[in-house]
Amino acid sequence: MKFSEMPYERVDMDEVKSFFEKLINDSKNAKSGEEQFELHKKYYKFVADIRTNIIIAKFRHDCDTSEEYYAKENDYIDEITPVIAQLDTEYNKVLFESPYRDYLEGKISKVAFKNIELANKSIDEKILPLMQEENALISKYDKIIASAKIPFDGEEYNISLLRKFLTDKDRDTRKRAWKAYSEYFQSVTDEIDEIFDKLVKNRSQQAKELGYDNFVELGYNRMTRNAYRRAEVENFRKQVKESFVPLVSEIQEKRRKQIGVDELKYYDNEVYFNDGNPAPTGTPEEILKAGQEMYRELSPETAEFFDFMTENELFDVLGRKTKKQGGYMDFLPKYKAPIIFANFNGTSGDVDVITHECGHAFQGYVTRDDEIKEHNDITMETAEIHSMSMEYFTYGWMDKFFGKRADEYREMHMMDSITFVPYGCMVDEFQHIIYDKPELTPKQRKEVWKDLEKQYRPWLDYEDDAFFSEGGFWQKQGHIFWNPFYYIDYVLASVVAMQFKVWMDKDYKEAWKHYLELCKLSAKDFYETELETVGLKSPFKDGTIETLASEMKAKI
Template sequence: MKFKEIPYERIDMEEVKKGFEALIKEQKEAKSGQEQFEIHKKAYALRDKVLTQMTICEIRHTGNTVDEFYENENNYYDEKKPEFDDLTLQYSKTLLESPFRDYLEEKIGKVAFKNIELMAKSLDEKLIPLMQEENNLVSTYHKLIASAKIMFNGEELNISMLRKYLTDSDRNIRKEAWSKLSGFFQEKSGELDDIYDKMVKNRTAQAKLMGYSNYVELGYCRMNRNSYDKVMVKNFRDQVKKVFVPLATKVHEARREALGLDSLKFYDNEMYFNNGNPAPIGTPEEILRWGKEMYDDLSPETKEFFDYMYENELFDVLGRKNKQAGGYMTFLPDYKMPFIFANFNGTSSDVDVITHECGHAFQGYVVRDYEVEEHRDITMETAEIHSMSMEFFTDRYMEKFFGDRAEDYRKMHLAESVTFIPYGCMVDEFQHIVYENPDMTPDERKAVWMKLESEYRPHMDYADDPFFSKGGFWQRQLHIYASPFYYIDYCLAQTCALQYRIKMDKDYKKAWESYLALCKLSAKEFYEPMLKEVGLDSPFQDGCMKNIVEELTKTYYNN
């Protein structure tokens, strides 16, 4: 079934409540673990029905944020989702308290039970009003960003559509485009500060109600950090500061030389070549068709996957006014369908959608038929390995998309992967500081950002820009607003993806087999044991980052 043909029906949360209450009663009266698992499969069906309709609403709302019907539906779920989360928790507690827990742990896994314990530590009925308010603040942020109407080159553009000018080969054009972007954020700065200040105070209040000293621990529970903590994350960030920042600085210096500039400014930060960054040579329709050809050749599994996506039109990738910025992959449980949302804008990021988001979607497709749905519930540091590694596994096909500039794209892609890790760690440390000091003023938060810039991105020069030079750059990072503590997952995953990049140079087939095994493992095992099983080093392991830097330096950056 094509996505556009899928019907939508608002979920009646009162009916869902009755459904969960009946299941809780059944679970408490069950006489064996086997009977409990059969009841649990009914819970899957109920949960899947709810999540499917919520996801249809999300896709259609983000595709047009001014559509009145789906805006109202989105507002409805902003209010009702915390109630659904609480009902899910009340049901899940029957599994935690089961006299047949040993059987259930054997059936659905220790990871699943650890995640239920984390859910119990992060949710409570008393939080529902605050969670509803938090959802509303996130929606307000998304709508504010989507509302951007930036006049440039005779066009009215949103932020996604402006991107092609932000990376224009003409330095004056990109400087002007970045000035326009800065102007939008400067104009909205008061609103953005207000939204974020309310978010920090709201999340802190939730943490206090749950007995935590601040939001950091609650945030870790909500991110399902089921096998590592903030001490391990700090150790990882410290490794990055020590060995990865120098490598990233070296990459930036190489960029400066390639661009023929005396110094790099912030509007040069995403530029790699004097003749402009490589851009796809085809139309959006051709990019999708070439993506199909690429996945047809890569493996039997990827061929089956992309054929399914293509035939069922499970993409919304064209940039439009009033469309939410960014991109994501999501999943429709009732239909076992992945779905990809993005904003094509004529830059190399259009191809990244066909690699990165398809990495997510491929993994979702591979495990879509797992009977134990908890085995599909991957945490984000694992999910992002699938996407970021797929970017590298598809590097060999870039001639399809970039023609004679394919090699330029590969060089740029690797360089971006290296320079991203310090930035991602900076975002993470910023959030730790903010939530450990929730009473900071907006100006104090911006001062923290500028200090972290000097540690993680010492090359960054915002010149005299009235907004970015005052520490406002973080306000364009939607994850900081919408998904606290998510960003470090990208860094951990990029570390693993770079290991795959090194491995595939030595034995592509063996590297792909490891990647496919990782996709199939999904959420059956905890993070570090899972990495070990497929032959990857844990990013938390001392020396991991040093080894990657040495391999990359030896092969790519030895000049």
């Protein structure tokens, strides 16, 4: 079914409560594991319908944040999702404590029960008002970002549409664009500080209510860290500081020479060539068409996937002034359909949507018929491997998008991917410090960011910019507001995707075979076990990052 034809029905909370009340009672009284699992299948169907309606409403709201009907539906969803999550947790506790647990574990996996354990520790009825307030604060931040109207060269742009000027080949143009960008954030920084301060205090209070010392451990449980914890992440960041920060410093010097400047400034950030970064040669429609040709050639599985996405209008990728910024993939369980949201803006990022977000969507598509819902409850450090690896697996088709500059795109993408690793770790360490010390003032939080930038991005020179030089850059990073401790998942996935890059350069077919195997494994096993199963190394083990940094250095 085409997305435009999919009906939306507001979730009836009386119906939801009634369903869960009966389900919980029936499940408690089940006389066998088989009977309990049959009841669980009813849960799958009901939750799929709820989830589908919620995604449709939020997706349509994101496509036009000024549209009144779906704006109200989005507010309603912010209110009801914590309640649904609590009911879901209460039901899963029944499974967790079931006398037939061995049978159920055999059906839905040990991973699922570990996830239930973490969910049980993450929510309670007494924190629902705080969770609702948290959702409202996030939506308030999103509205500030989505409603940005930035004057530049006689026109008005939102953040997504301004981006092409931030990486313009003309240095003066991008300097003025960064100034306009900075001035917008400077105009709203106090408001963003206030929102974030409330978020930090809100989340810290949730943690206290649930018996935690601070939000960090609760944040890990909310992110379903079922196979590693803080110590492993800290060791990973330490390896990145030792191996990737020096490598990225070398990349910055190479980039300085390539763009022909005496000193790199912040407005040179993410610019890789003197004549500008490679940009797609076609229109948005032509980019999508090239994507379809690429996936038809890559494999039978990707061909079927992309044709399905195209035929059912499951892309909304055109940038618009009232559209939420960013990009993501979601999944409509009722229709077994992935859906992709993005903001094309004429930069190489448009092609990254066709590779990265389609990597997510492809994985969702190949596992769409698995009746065990828990098998697709993928934790993010695994989910991001699917997307980031697809960026590398599609390198051979970049001429379809960039023409004669395809080689430059590949070089830029690889350098940018390596450069991202320290930045992602910096975002993660920032959040650990912030939630370890929720009493910090907004000014002190910006000082924390400034100090971390010296450690992770020592080459950056903000000159005397009033916003960025005072430690404000993090306010543009939505993940810090949306999902605490999510961002490190991108980094963990990125270094695994780089392992696939090394592998495919030696044996593309063998690497693709193991990538497809990883996609199909989904969430059936724990993170490091799945990596080992498909022949990849854990990022947490000493030596993995040092070896990888050496291998990637050789490629650039």
